[in-house]
Amino acid sequence: MRSLKLAVTTSRSQTTDLVCQARQIARKLAVPYIGRGDCSLEAIAAALEVEGIVVVSPQRVACVTRAGEFFFHPSLAMLRIKELNNGKTDQMIEAMSIGPGNTVLDCTMGLGTDAIVASFVTGACGRVVGLENSEIIAFLVNRGIAAFPESDRDIATALRRVQVIPVDHREYLRMLPPGSFDVVYFDPMFRLPRRKSPAINVMRTLADPDSLERETIRLALKVAVKRVVVKEGRDSSELRRLGFNNVLGGRYAPVVYGVMDGQGV
Ligand SMILES: C[S@@+](CC[C@H](N)C(=O)[O-])C[C@H]1O[C@@H](n2cnc3c(N)ncnc32)[C@H](O)[C@@H]1O
Structure with missing residues (x-):
């Protein structure tokens, strides 16, 4: 099983519900939860030395890596x-x-x-x-x-x-x-790897x-x-x-x- 080094946080607009969801996801994935405060995702990734950050926002749950954002969309x-x-x-x-x-x-x-x-x-x-x-x-x-x-x-x-x-x-x-x-x-x-598309590039960092x-x-x-x-x-x-x-x-x-x-x- 391929697992990346991850952390979980919320979007900058944080509500009690989003924080609660983010904490639950961190527990499920057995990775650290980090309060977002006013930090950029880049700063969090650098401080925790992680390859991706799972971000819980009002719209969706996504994983953000250096290549972009990955989320489910059918x-x-x-x-x-x-x-x-x-x-x-x-x-x-x-x-x-x-x-x-x-x-x-x-x-x-x-x-x-x-x-x-x-x-x-x-x-x-x-x-x-x-x-x-x-x-x-x-x-x-x-x-x-x-x-x-x-x-x-x-x-x-x-x-x-x-x-x-x-x-x-x-x-x-x-x-x-x-x-x-x-x-x-x-x-x-x-x-x-032969195809150039942002969606595929981000998938390649996770897959x-x-x-x-x-x-x-x-x-x-x-x-x-x-x-x-x-x-x-x-x-x-x-x-x-x-x-x-x-x-x-x-x-x-x-x-x-x-x-x-x-x-x-
Ligand atoms: C090109 S994507 C598949 C896209 C998919 N057909 C769709 O419609 O969205 C290939 C996926 O297979 C997964 N994968 C590669 N090797 C695997 C394996 N040995 N067991 C299970 N999944 C694997 C990758 O992590 C990746 O998510």
Whole structure:
């Protein structure tokens, strides 16, 4: 499990409630709470020699690192669900070949965008479990899911069905009996350093950057009844290295999906 050196504080507008929440989060993450006073986040980080500060503000709970602010936001999932509702296809869903009632193990949950879209498609009778090896990412996504307003029902019901487990996927896959999920899915960080975006830069400071191992794909093939799916950059050689011959994706899409048949049953 990847854990950063963190501290917790509030925004400059401090209320008793925010301080109470910040103290609770510090206890949960087993890291120091520091009263904000009038200090800048840079000053707190330098004084405590931490890599990130969890900031509890009236708007959200975020983790601020030297690269920027990371917080849960399902905006991309909302857009993809809207497109599915309008009858458009989603490349990931096509690659997974899932529908209502299917079960999906997302081994690299990150912000949870893919897991939320999968949960929307698998529905109330399906199941989506998201594994995340960064303690702070898993914490913020879990909290963001719990705090998401009910007003947007499609999204709220889809995201509340995602079960977040903070664990290294290799450890989890080894424990699972054969055929535990219909689809096992990976979207590793490996290719991301080539893309320049503030959101991705901040994610890179928190996430586990390791590429996938062939042994992990072997474990996943035992767990998957239907398919193992890996998302990669179109120009990446990763899918070939991992032994994927069947690669799906739109002709001009920047990402493609490697697909292998599961051996779970
Ligand atoms: C590119 S992001 C995934 C983005 C995600 N598909 C989404 O829709 O938001 C990859 C994530 O996988 C996590 N990760 C990498 N290796 C992992 C491992 N061995 N076990 C669990 N999570 C891992 C990283 O910490 C990172 O958060």
